[in-house]
Amino acid sequence: MLTLSAAIRILPAVFVTSVIASSNITYNVISLVPNNTTVGVIIDSQVYPLSTVSDDSALLHIGQAPAADTYKYALLFKENTTIIETESFARNGTNEDTLNEYYGRSWNSWALDKIPTILPPLPIIDRIESKLHIDGEIPTIHLTGNQTAIDYMHANQESKDIDIYLNMTYISPNAVKSYQNISVAISGHSTRSYAKLSYKLKLQKDDDLYHYRQLKLRSMATDSSYMREELAYDIAESIGIPSSRYSYARLYMNDQPLGLFGFSENLKNPWIKNEFAAGSKKYVRGTLFVTDVSGGQSTGGGQVMGNQITDTMDHQATGAMGNQTNGGSPPQNQTDGGMGGNGGGGGDSVSSASTSDLSYLGDNVTLYSAGQYSLKEDPSTGTANYTRIMDLTKFISEQSNTTSDDSAISLWQEKMDTDSFLRGLALEIVISNSDAYFTMANNYILYDDLENERLLFSGQDFDLSMGHTMYNVTLMNGANYTEYPGFSTRPLMTRMLQVPQFKQDFENLLVNITKELVNLEILETRIDQIAAMITEDVAWDKSCARVGSSSSSGGGVSSADSNTTSTDIDFVSAVNGPTNVSNNLGIKEWLSLRSTNLLSYFNQTM
Numbered sequence: 307m308l309t310l311s312a313a314i315r316i317l318p319a320v321f322v323t324s325v326i327a328s329s330n331i332t333y334n335v336i337s338l339v340p341n342n343t344t345v346g347v348i349i350d351s352q353v354y355p356l357s358t359v360s361d362d363s364a365l366l367h368i369g370q371a372p373a374a375d376t377y378k379y380a381l382l383f384k385e386n387t388t389i390i391e392t393e394s395f396a397r398n399g400t401n402e403d404t405l406n407e408y409y410g411r412s413w414n415s416w417a418l419d420k421i422p423t424i425l426p427p428l429p430i431i432d433r434i435e436s437k438l439h440i441d442g443e444i445p446t447i448h449l450t451g452n453q454t455a456i457d458y459m460h461a462n463q464e465s466k467d468i469d470i471y472l473n474m475t476y477i478s479p480n481a482v483k484s485y486q487n488i489s490v491a492i493s494g495h496s497t498r499s500y501a502k503l504s505y506k507l508k509l510q511k512d513d514d515l516y517h518y519r520q521l522k523l524r525s526m527a528t529d530s531s532y533m534r535e536e537l538a539y540d541i542a543e544s545i546g547i548p549s550s551r552y553s554y555a556r557l558y559m560n561d562q563p564l565g566l567f568g569f570s571e572n573l574k575n576p577w578i579k580n581e582f583a584a585g586s587k588k589y590v591r592g593t594l595f596v597t598d599v600s601g602g603q604s605t606g607g608g609q610v611m612g613n614q615i616t617d618t619m620d621h622q623a624t625g626a627m628g629n630q631t632n633g634g635s636p637p638q639n640q641t642d643g644g645m646g647g648n649g650g651g652g653g654d655s656v657s658s659a660s661t662s663d664l665s666y667l668g669d670n671v672t673l674y675s676a677g678q679y680s681l682k683e684d685p686s687t688g689t690a691n692y693t694r695i696m697d698l699t700k701f702i703s704e705q706s707n708t709t710s711d712d713s714a715i716s717l718w719q720e721k722m723d724t725d726s727f728l729r730g731l732a733l734e735i736v737i738s739n740s741d742a743y744f745t746m747a748n749n750y751i752l753y754d755d756l757e758n759e760r761l762l763f764s765g766q767d768f769d770l771s772m773g774h775t776m777y778n779v780t781l782m783n784g785a786n787y788t789e790y791p792g793f794s795t796r797p798l799m800t801r802m803l804q805v806p807q808f809k810q811d812f813e814n815l816l817v818n819i820t821k822e823l824v825n826l827e828i829l830e831t832r833i834d835q836i837a838a839m840i841t842e843d844v845a846w847d848k849s850c851a852r853v854g855s856s857s858s859s860g861g862g863v864s865s866a867d868s869n870t871t872s873t874d875i876d877f878v879s880a881v882n883g884p885t886n887v888s889n890n891l892g893i894k895e896w897l898s899l900r901s902t903n904l905l906s907y908f909n910q911t912m
């Protein structure tokens with residue numbers, strides 16, 4: 307591992323002018339260049355080829371040249387250093403070695419304001435300090451290796467059991483880190499049918515990238531704003547629930563640029579100890595379950611599930627979304643968004659009981675381990691305790707569905723971390739999440755908190771949220787939270803809210819998260835900053851050839867959807883609105899609507 311670092315960022319020009327001596331410094335710049343060309347730096351009309359290519363990645367060009375007041379990078383013919391093109395702007399000079407810069411981007415670090423923290427982290431959280439996500443930086447990830455294997459993986463994008471092994475180099479402004487033999491696989495469910503694919507990465511056992519080994523590269527293929535997940539993870543952090551953090555990365559595989567991706571933690575080891583025990587090796591971990599409408603493949607515990615049934619559900623939902631997006635007409639009321647899941651295959655309505663929605667399925671624990679509560683990580687010792695889930699669902703089913711009193715609080719708290727449920731479920735409603743507990747009984751986490759012998763709740767994968775929905779838009783963005791799709795049909799909430807204190811807590815969360823955070827006034831600055839930061843990379847992303855095929859949909863995904871969701875709505879509209887697509891609103895457009903509606907129900911305004 308080679309680490310290139312420079313303590314000093316770009317200095318103010320006025321200071322630079324007075325101190326820069328004529329000594330050489332090292333210039334470092336990332337660029338995928340055609341064969342027989344190289345990168346050079348132009349200083350006072352003089353061309354200096356950066357002729358060293360990093361041993362870690364052919365994308366990183368390194369060379370010595372004089373320190374200067376201003377400079378530009380350029381693409382050169384290798385044999386005669388003739389300039390093919392230069393950057394369109396001048397960079398401010400420094401008398402230190404440069405950071406690892408990116409050709410064509412004038413900045414290494416973009417100033418982003420943080421959003422306020424509105425709730426203390428849940429007591430169970432003890433998150434490790436990590437440089438994995440540096441706000442305002444976009445590192446480059448270069449995966450290299452057997453191109454035949456990469457092509458094979460992409461040609462079989464719907465197949466969930468292809469892991470290939472590649473080398474990886476991670477290049478951020480301040481660091482270069484290389485890893486051998488990381489496992490790379492396509493990730494996601496319905497999004498597998500998109501031309502731009504998501505990936506999961508797994509480093510070898512003794513390796514880590516800033517304490518993490520299992521990472522996700524999220525394609526953002528359904529999100530024309532490229533920032534729904536960035537914002538949602540910011541919000542999750544602000545309300546103190548356990549989750550990944552999120553940032554961006556540029557991805558290359560061998561000689562191919564794949565575009566701009568979201569970079570997140572896969573909620574698998576060592577995430578658990580990083581999140582709950584600051585990375586302590588001594589931490590005794592409980593089981594981590596992630597409900598997953600088509601999960602269950604990588605359980606490691608030999609769990610087998612009804613893939614066909616759940617795949618169909620998932621695809622139905624996506625198909626429905628595609629039709630709406632496509633037509634641009636007001637969506638039909640789709641409380642059915644592909645639900646079902648009892649194996650009946652009907653998928654008629656969100657109200658169908660689902661095996662992964664905390665419904666009590668009887669006292670045969672095998673019924674809970676059949677895949678719907680997908681085992682993401684085994685406990686440190688012993689085996690996954692599905693009895694914990696069975697007991698909780700039984701408890702829920704036995705709770706009164708008419709108003710009870712606060713004496714029930716301690717009983718609930720014995721079975722579950724009630725604050726984690728209240729915060730996590732309030733988040734679903736506030737951000738209008740289409741792919742979570744209420745809507746799909748999907749994508750939520752249950753963690754077996756061994757210390758308290760109860761289950762903790764949280765969420766992940768927020769790409770279908772904030773105005774992009776496959777459910778009834780009136781209900782998803784509406785005022786009355788009890789009409790939110792799935793709210794009253796999933797077994798948990800109607801019963802939990804019979805306890806007066808829980809109801810009050812939940813409503814306070816809805817109001818406070820909206821008033822203090824999820825509204826245009828608070829979030830607009832960061833939205834604008836993120837948009838400005840990623841604008842050039844979004845344009846670059848759209849220019850990258852896609853390695854997947856959008857027409858290879860296995861089970862009813864409308865290929866039109868794959869083609870239209872991220873390309874038909876331009877980036878600026880997707881951020882600001884109006885999009886004129888009622889189920890795929892611009893982020894700001896949605897924020898105004900959502901906060902106004904939610905608050906009006908409580909007779910409040912911003």
Ligand SMILES: *[C@@H]1O[C@H](CO)[C@@H](O)[C@H](O)[C@H]1NC(C)=O
Nearest residue numbers: 338339340341342560561562
């Ligand atoms: C360079 O040429 C080789 C062989 O002709 C080819 O495989 C590779 O993709 C080329 N690299 C670039 C960056 O064009």
Ligand SMILES: *[C@@H]1O[C@H](CO)[C@@H](O)[C@H](O)[C@H]1NC(C)=O
Nearest residue numbers: 339340341342343384385386
């Ligand atoms: C690169 O240059 C070599 C010799 O200079 C030549 O044989 C080769 O064809 C060139 N490759 C490309 C892709 O232009």
Ligand SMILES: *[C@@H]1O[C@H](CO)[C@@H](O)[C@H](O)[C@H]1NC(C)=O
Nearest residue numbers: 329330331354369370371372
């Ligand atoms: C500075 O770098 C240039 C270009 O690489 C080289 O020609 C020159 O010899 C270097 N000067 C010193 C003092 O190292």
Ligand SMILES: *[C@@H]1O[C@H](CO)[C@@H](O)[C@H](O)[C@H]1NC(C)=O
Nearest residue numbers: 342383384385386387388389
């Ligand atoms: C430099 O080399 C390139 C590629 O070999 C060639 O096309 C170009 O004409 C050359 N330029 C000069 C000024 O020799």
Ligand SMILES: *[C@@H]1O[C@H](CO)[C@@H](O)[C@H](O)[C@H]1NC(C)=O
Nearest residue numbers: 318319395396397398412413
């Ligand atoms: C160079 O510095 C000036 C003055 O600080 C600043 O306005 C400008 O944006 C900088 N240019 C770049 C490319 O960073």
Ligand SMILES: *[C@@H]1O[C@H](CO)[C@@H](O)[C@H](O)[C@H]1NC(C)=O
Nearest residue numbers: 450451452471472473486487
């Ligand atoms: C990974 O890197 C190592 C060391 O550079 C090299 O020996 C190996 O062939 C590379 N593996 C792949 C799949 O490229």
Ligand SMILES: *[C@@H]1O[C@H](CO)[C@@H](O)[C@H](O)[C@H]1NC(C)=O
Nearest residue numbers: 451452453454455456458470
């Ligand atoms: C590259 O991958 C293909 C497909 O998996 C495999 O058949 C081939 O043997 C691999 N080549 C090398 C050099 O490992």
Ligand SMILES: *[C@@H]1O[C@H](CO)[C@@H](O)[C@H](O)[C@H]1NC(C)=O
Nearest residue numbers: 622624625626627628629864
């Ligand atoms: C999508 O639209 C097509 C053509 O309009 C229609 O045949 C299909 O049933 C629709 N799918 C869904 C899920 O609404």
Ligand SMILES: *[C@@H]1O[C@H](CO)[C@@H](O)[C@H](O)[C@H]1NC(C)=O
Nearest residue numbers: 637638639640778780781789
């Ligand atoms: C959709 O749902 C809303 C809210 O329940 C209702 O007002 C509206 O009439 C419904 N539209 C259709 C087409 O069913």
Ligand SMILES: *[C@@H]1O[C@H](CO)[C@@H](O)[C@H](O)[C@H]1NC(C)=O
Nearest residue numbers: 668669670671672673674676
């Ligand atoms: C529990 O369910 C499994 C799977 O449906 C079944 O094979 C097993 O016989 C059941 N056990 C009992 C005691 O009913």
Ligand SMILES: *[C@@H]1O[C@H](CO)[C@@H](O)[C@H](O)[C@H]1NC(C)=O
Nearest residue numbers: 688691692693694695697759
């Ligand atoms: C599994 O969970 C049940 C229900 O909470 C509990 O009674 C039992 O002790 C747990 N088993 C282990 C091994 O932790």
Ligand SMILES: *[C@@H]1O[C@H](CO)[C@@H](O)[C@H](O)[C@H]1NC(C)=O
Nearest residue numbers: 703704705706707708794800
């Ligand atoms: C309320 O609970 C009772 C007893 O548990 C049950 O029979 C009834 O169906 C429930 N009603 C609703 C609306 O869920």
